[in-house]
Amino acid sequence: MxxxxxxxxxxxxxxxxxxxxxxxxxxxxxxxxxxxxxxxxxxxxxxxxxxxxxxxxxxxxxxxxxxxxxxxxxxxxxxxxxxxxxxxxxxxxxxxxxxxxxxxxxxxxxxxxxxxxxxxxxxxxxxxxxxxxxxxxxxxxxxxxxxxxxxxxxxxxxxxxxxxxxxxxxxxxxxxxxxRRHTKFYMDPVEAVKDVPDGATVLVGGFGLCGIPENLIGALLKTGVKGLTAVSNNAGVDNFGLGLLLRSKQIKRMVSSYVGENAEFERQYLSGELEVELTPQGTLAERIRAGGAGVPAFYTSTGYGTLVQEGGSPIKYNKDGSIAIASKPREVREFNGQHFILEEAITGDFALVKAWKADRAGNVIFRKSARNFNLPMCKAAETTVVEVEEIVDIGSFAPEDIHIPKIYVHRLIKGEKYEKRIERLSIRKEEDVKTTSGKPGDNVRERIIKRAALEFEDGMYANLGIGIPLLASNFISPSMTVHLQSENGVLGLGKMVKGMGGAMDLVSSAKTKVVVTMEHSAKGNAHKIMEKCTLPLTGKQCVNRIITEKAVFDVDNKKGLTLIELWEGLTVDDIKKSTGCDFAVSPKLIPMQQIAT
Structure with missing residues (x-):
């Protein structure tokens, strides 16, 4: 036949x-x-x-x-x-x-x-x-x-x-x-983006407010384009960055890793006006990089055992609060005894990128952490529009110093002005400094911080979450060398919309020791250490140690919790009453340790 x-x-x-x-x-x-x-x-x-x-x-x-x-x-x-x-x-x-x-x-x-x-x-x-x-x-x-x-x-x-x-x-x-591509130079940012059509997918660089294409975002605001799918780590703030396009209802869907300081983002999402696809931060970066490299999909351990893998995470709500669009489950495969999920690459119709300098041929360099998501986005879009602070002569950059060669830069403008706002500006005032009690350990947070500082070891690499872990770095001994990493953004802001930020990526590594620092009980003495989590998981079976103001637990995936340290004046029965699950008691139980200051 x-x-x-x-x-x-x-x-x-x-x-x-x-x-x-x-x-x-x-x-x-x-x-x-x-x-x-x-x-x-x-x-x-x-x-x-x-x-x-x-x-x-x-x-x-x-x-x-x-x-x-x-x-x-x-x-x-x-x-x-x-x-x-x-x-x-x-x-x-x-x-x-x-x-x-x-x-x-x-x-x-x-x-x-x-x-x-x-x-x-x-x-x-x-x-x-x-x-x-x-x-x-x-x-x-x-x-x-x-x-x-x-x-x-x-x-x-x-x-x-x-x-x-x-x-x-x-x-x-x-x-x-x-x-054969020649980078086209524009004087007016509106001219550079006026052909962005309704419904386009736009990749927007930046992390928080660091390295965002301020002038190009403002130009999109002037064109009035509607129904955009914006792929960006976050959505700026209410009156700056992508927050301007959210406020004008020009964005239909956001693909992001966290909400940040944008209350309008949260309001539109919860009211069903905006679709939000929350993606782990490292996964988001790799999906964009893969799109630029021509890789259609890849496997990652990040998100396994969570809503990212299982599906069902709300992308859009109905006005009555029910879920209108939910995320789809991911394909799972096992490699060398570890589970991985399949993530698809992200590409865009346009990429709006902020760089530091460009030469007259269109080659581009970034400045320090402003490189962030800007670099992979240059390669993942059909048309890349770059705004820079300065245009220099050809030959000003050594070839090995060029971050993005001109073949990826289709359009380029010199930004007229840059505000470079700080997402949240905090200044300590003397009257705001709280005096601590003379008795060591009376301050709950201080007690947790001083115990967490004992986790640092000479030569260690440590990623610090915002809050107590970051403060623990203040107590590292001068005789010790610890390599620290911490985000310059804030995770989980907003009353209901959390966003996973980079947390899912950090806890997914099988070789990383994960230490959780937290208060033992919630308001009203509600349990926070439970038999099973009721909130969406950040990671499955990934925690190695829990430090609270009352106790320290070691965690084993098979045996569960073991109490290894107890705060002075408390008994094991006190810990049982304030803990929502069973635990074993170590035969070598000792008083809760504090770093010497």
Missing amino acids: KKQRAPGEALLRRPNARPRFIPDLGMYRQIPAIAQSRGAAAAKARNTTVWNTPDARKHPSAAGTALYPRSAPAAGPSQHLFSVSRSPAPEVPGRHRSAFEPAARPLRAFFFLPFGDAEARAAPADTLTRSLRPGLRLPPSPTMAALTRLSSRLRFCPSARRPGGAWSKECVCYFSTST
Whole structure:
């Protein structure tokens, strides 16, 4: 039974070979060549289809299957690499005979496949490369991107020709080409983003208010574009950054890792006006990076055992508070005894990026932590628009210092002004400083902090959460070296919308010791250490130690909690009454330790 050709496929045949399928690339049609096996030489040859060149009439052996645009404007001299032959190639013994359509338009991309000895003898070495003028431009479309990728697969190797003009069957040279892109410079940021359509997906760089494209966000506000999907670590504040677009109702969906200081973000989400896809911070960064690298999906341990993996996390609420759109469950696989979930890459129609400097060619560098999400976003969008504080002459940057080469920068502006606001400005005042009691340990937070400081060891790398863990670093001994990392943003702000920020990524590493510092009980003496969590999980079976103002517990995934330290004046029964689950008592139970100050 004859095999049906699937949509998007074109059939090519070659002598003495089974039919094979290659993709039909969008707006271009591939006309199948019918093999005409004539003579012993042709029967022995490893014939393969070759795209036509302008020299095909002079050298019929270069003729083969033509690639025609279905509907595209005629290409000018500076836009195409070569033209497809517009008439049938003459029959040559041992050669393919191609079916050509009349009135073909010039081809705007190329790729060649190697051919065998018998059909190559009549072709000069430069037959297939003579018309490849350097630096010619391909249209920036997904179809042409696909053709460009295909063009890097198989190439002729002129140096591998045998005596008499024959080509070696085994030798294939590889090279790749790309579109010729010139970064376009704009004076007005509105002009740089005026073609962003309604419903576009826009990647917006920044972390908190650090490294956000202030001028480009303001330009989008002026264009009035609606229904945007904004991919950004957070959404600025109420009256600055992406908060401006939220306030004007121009954003339909946010893909973020946390809410930050934006009360309007929270209000719109809970009232059902805004769709919010909360994504772990490291996963968000990797999804964007993967999109720019052409990786469609990847596996990560982050989020396994949580709502991220199980699905059901609210993306949009109805006005009555019920869930209108919920997240979908992730595929799970096990590698080396550890579970991982599948995350899909993120790409965008446009990327709005803030950089520090650019040269007049369009090469870009970032300044310190303002690099954040800006760098991967440059590569993950169809059109990248960059705003910079300064434009310098070509050659001002050493090649190795360039963070983003110009090939990824399509449009560039010099920002008119930058406020560079601080998300939350806190200044200590003498009258605000609370005096502590003379008795050590009377201050609950101080007691937890001084116990947590004992967890630091010389040479350790420690990531500190905001609050008590960060304050514990004040008690590190001067004789000890500890490498500290802490976010410059604030996690979990807002009364109901928490957002996981980077916490999920931090607790997902199997080799990391996770220490939780917390008050033992909630308001009204409600239990906080429980048999099973009632709030959405940050990580599953990831905690190694719990430190409260009353006790210290070690945690084992199989055995559960073990009480190892107890605050002076309390008994084991006191801890049992204030703890919502059973626990074992260590035979080496000791008084709760405090770092010496």
